[in-house]
Each structure stands twice: as structure tokens, then as C-alpha cells.
Amino acid sequence: MKTSNVRELAVEALAAVEKNQAYSNLLLNTFIEKSRLSPKDTALFTELVYGTLQRKITLDYFLAPFTSKAKKMELWVRILLRLSVYQMVYLDRIPERAIFFEAVEISKRKGHKGIAGFVNGVLRAVQREGIPSLDDIKDPAERISTGTSHPLWLVKKWIRQYGLEQTEQMCSTHLLPPAASARTNSMQLTPEEAIQILSAEGLEAEKGVLAEEAVTLKKGSISKTDLFKQGKLSIQDESSMLTARAVGPLKHEQILDACAAPGGKSSHMAELMEGTGEIISLDLHQHKVNLIASQAERLGLQNIKPKAMDAREAAEQLAGREFDRILVDAPCSGFGVIRRKPDIKYAKTAEDVERLSSIQKDLLDSVSRLLKKGGTLVYSTCTMDQEENEQVVAEFLSTHPDFEEDHNLKQFLPEKVHPYISGGKLQILPHYFSTDGFFITRLKKKV
Numbered sequence: 001m002k003t004s005n006v007r008e009l010a011v012e013a014l015a016a017v018e019k020n021q022a023y024s025n026l027l028l029n030t031f032i033e034k035s036r037l038s039p040k041d042t043a044l045f046t047e048l049v050y051g052t053l054q055r056k057i058t059l060d061y062f063l064a065p066f067t068s069k070a071k072k073m074e075l076w077v078r079i080l081l082r083l084s085v086y087q088m089v090y091l092d093r094i095p096e097r098a099i100f101f102e103a104v105e106i107s108k109r110k111g112h113k114g115i116a117g118f119v120n121g122v123l124r125a126v127q128r129e130g131i132p133s134l135d136d137i138k139d140p141a142e143r144i145s146t147g148t149s150h151p152l153w154l155v156k157k158w159i160r161q162y163g164l165e166q167t168e169q170m171c172s173t174h175l176l177p178p179a180a181s182a183r184t185n186s187m188q189l190t191p192e193e194a195i196q197i198l199s200a201e202g203l204e205a206e207k208g209v210l211a212e213e214a215v216t217l218k219k220g221s222i223s224k225t226d227l228f229k230q231g232k233l234s235i236q237d238e239s240s241m242l243t244a245r246a247v248g249p250l251k252h253e254q255i256l257d258a259c260a261a262p263g264g265k266s267s268h269m270a271e272l273m274e275g276t277g278e279i280i281s282l283d284l285h286q287h288k289v290n291l292i293a294s295q296a297e298r299l300g301l302q303n304i305k306p307k308a309m310d311a312r313e314a315a316e317q318l319a320g321r322e323f324d325r326i327l328v329d330a331p332c333s334g335f336g337v338i339r340r341k342p343d344i345k346y347a348k349t350a351e352d353v354e355r356l357s358s359i360q361k362d363l364l365d366s367v368s369r370l371l372k373k374g375g376t377l378v379y380s381t382c383t384m385d386q387e388e389n390e391q392v393v394a395e396f397l398s399t400h401p402d403f404e405e406d407h408n409l410k411q412f413l414p415e416k417v418h419p420y421i422s423g424g425k426l427q428i429l430p431h432y433f434s435t436d437g438f439f440i441t442r443l444k445k446k447v
């Protein structure tokens with residue numbers, strides 16, 4: 001495929017993300033598969049789409065002085081301009097004349113000569129006059145918002161919750177590519193053995209930085225390795241691997257995983273239990289439950305029992321059952337995975353956070369009734385929003401006096417995260433270990 005066609009495809013993918021609010025990672029895969037891109041084109045396409053999406057607000061700031069007079073700009077034209085300026089500013093290996101030429105060609109193909117002239121004019125003006133400086137923005141919140149491309153409301157909220165410095169670091173880390181981490185199936189092999197086998201396949205891998213079962217792939221795709229196909233590896237971020245450890249399931253126990261699809265943490269717990277006991281893995285819809293079942297099958301785990309159910313009704317639907325441990329890995333805003341799904345930062349609203357925190361409280365309230373006395377309840381999310389984390393836990397504890405924070409959390413987790421544990425709660429921000437952002441709380445039902 002010609003590079004201009006890869007760029008045109010990138011414009012189409014970005015327009016689809018904006019129009020349908022489709023998840024960028026899922027959409028990208030569909031585009032790559034449909035267009036049968038070569039590995040080299042796939043790399044360029046991925047870089048262009050993710051880069052332009054991650055830096056959308058910054059690119060619009062750069063373009064504003066040159067486009068303010070344009071009356072009405074079609075979405076694809078704006079996206080093409082963002083894509084072109086992204087390459088000019090952030091990708092120094094692409095010559096500017098190639099960027100201009102291809103932008104004009106795409107404009108002619110998708111629009112007409114007039115649009116091509118406009119695009120050419122804007123890009124030439126950017127080249128001639130230079131982009132506006134981010135230092136001109138005096139307000140710190142606005143500077144972080146524009147400089148790292150996060151909506152202002154979110155930056156302001158994080159500054160209130162974590163302070164200016166942490167917010168700045170967190171937002172800057174979101175612009176870096178995420179690590180390709182995998183969990184080794186502890187029933188089958190050690191991380192060291194996995195690294196050896198992957199090296200023999202010509203893939204570069206090393207031990208993870210946080211979780212003891214983690215390996216990180218430096219190049220290549222985990223899902224294409226033989227180890228993955230043989231059920232010896234699972235794709236999972238390292239911070240998320242700490243959740244099953246925090247639950248601490250023992251062999252032969254009865255576990256409830258209330259929000260389990262696609263099965264990452266259920267399968268991790270099942271591995272830690274060496275295939276014994278029983279994990280009831282719930283999720284809302286049957287198609288999601290099927291994902292848990294196929295994950296369990298790939299890994300050869302028979303102790304996972306997937307079931308479609310609204311976990312807010314679990315107390316009634318599973319009445320009479322008692323569990324040793326319960327995990328609520330709740331639906332959440334997902335701000336911790338912005339590096340993997342940049343669209344999250346633009347799509348989620350303050351109202352979404354409020355709605356989600358109400359669901360999270362209902363989930364905890366229902367499933368907590370199924371826990372036996374002395375049992376462990378773990379609540380986790382892949383977000384750093386305190387409204388969905390600390391506040392949900394605080395409200396749960398204030399309305400459920402038979403529960404308390406488990407201050408033993410440290411003993412289940414690697415020493416590196418101990419400085420970030422307070423009582424029974426751990427908040428990992430993305431810049432601490434260059435992982436996803438993650439929140440884990442371990443609670444105990446009093447005896």
C-alpha cells in the first residue's frame with residue numbers, strides 16, 4: 001500500500017473514532033485486518049492514529065491561529081490537518097515535503113481542488129510562521145490540559161485530588177506508548193522459562209517491573225506467540241496482576257468474581273489455586289460471559305464457572321451460597337488505561353463518573369452479603385478517580401459496619417508498591433512504574 005493510502009486510512013479511522021465514539025483499540029484492529037496492512041504499514045498506521053488521537057487538544061491549539069478564519073471545516077479536513085501537523089511536530093523522520101504532498105493528494109481524492117488548496121495553505125503557513133508556544137499559556141491547569149491533551153475538567157479534578165506535580169507527571173506519562181506485558185501461567189512455567197522460549201522464537205522479552213509472574217515483550221505481538229496459543233501466557237498489565245494477589249485465593253476455596261469478563265483476573269486466581277476449588281465468574285451479558293469461558297478453555301482451567309448475571313442482584317440470585325473471597329473488579333471510567341485507549345479521556349464525562357460510582361456502590365452492597373464471616377472482599381478499578389475509589393470504599397464502610405479495611409494488604413503485594421499503600425488501599429498512578437493506573441482495596445468481613 002502507498003504511504004498516502006495508509007494516511008488516508010488513518011484519517012478514516014480517526015473520523016470513525018470521533019463519530020461513533022468507538023474504542024480506538026478495537027477499531028484499529030478491524031481496520032488493520034480489513035485492509036490487510038503489512039507489518040510496516042501497520043506500525044505507521046498505528047503510530048499515526050494513536051499519536052494524533054493522544055495529542056488532539058494540543059494539535060488543535062497548534063492549528064488554531066491558521067484555521068480560525070475558516071468558516072466551516074468538515075471533520076475529515078480537521079483530522080487531516082491534525083495528522084499532518086502531528087507528523088511535522090512529533091515525527092522527525094518524515095520529510096515535510098512528503099507530508100504536504102500526501103495531505104494535498106488525500107484532499108483531492110476525498111474532496112476537491114479547493115479543499116486541497118486550503119490544506120496546502122494552512123500547512124505552508126504552519127511551516128512558515130511556526131506553531132504557537134505552549135509557554136504562552138499561563139494558567140497551570142490550562143497548560144497541562146493543552147500541553148498533554150486532556151480535557152480541562154479532568155485536569156482540574158486531578159489537581160484537586162493529587163496536586164499539580166502528580167497531575168502533570170500522570171498526564172505526561174499518558175503520552176508514552178504502553179508496555180506489552182503478559183502474565184505467565186504459574187501452573188505451566190516461570191517467567192524465566194517464558195523469556196528463554198520467547199528469545200528462541202526471536203522475540204525480545206524481559207521480566208516485568210512489578211508483578212512476579214510478569215514478562216514484558218519489547219518487540220512483537222504477544223497474541224501471536226506459541227506460548228499464548230498454548231495457554232502459557234495471558235495479556236495483562238502488571239498493575240492489574242496485583243489484584244488476584246491482593247485477593248490471595250487459596251486452594252479449594254469458593255470464590256466469587258462479580259465483574260469478570262473477559263476473565264483476566266478470574267483466570268489469574270484460578271492459576272494461583274492450581275485449578276482447584278471454584279470461581280463463579282459473573283458478567284452482565286452472555287457474549288461477555290463467553291469470553292470468560294474461552295479464556296478458561298485456552299488456559300486449560302476447569303475451576304472457572306462463568307455465569308451471566310447482574311451482580312447487583314447476586315445477593316438474591318445466589319442466596320444460600322457463601323464465599324471465602326469475593327472480587328469486585330468494577331466497571332469504571334478507565335482513566336488508568338488512557339495510554340491504551342486515548343479516546344477515553346475525551347469521551348468520559350463528570351456525569352459518567354458519578355453514574356459509575358453509584359453502580360460501584362450497588363455492586364459492593366449486593367455481593368458483600370454473600371461473603372462468609374472472616375472472608376475477604378477486594379474492590380478494584382483501573383482508574384485514579386477518587387470518586388470511584390476512596391469515596392466508594394469510604395461510603396461502603398460507613399454503611400456496612402460489619403466490614404473493615406484489611407491492613408495486611410502489604411503482605412500480599414510486592415515491596416515496590418508498599419509506599420503507595422495506605423491501610424487496606426493501594427493507588428498506583430501510571431507514572432510510578434509506567435504501568436496502567438490501578439486501585440485495589442482489601443476489606444475483611446468481621447468475625
Ligand SMILES: C[S@@+](CC[C@H](N)C(=O)[O-])C[C@H]1O[C@@H](n2cnc3c(N)ncnc32)[C@H](O)[C@@H]1O
Nearest residue numbers: 259260261262263264265283284310311329331
Ligand atoms: C473492569 S471490567 C472487568 C475486567 C475483568 N475483571 C478482567 O480482569 O478481565 C468490568 C466488567 O464489569 C461488567 N459489568 C458491568 N456492570 C455489571 C453488573 N451490574 N454485573 C456484573 N458485571 C457487570 C462489564 O461488562 C465489564 O466486563
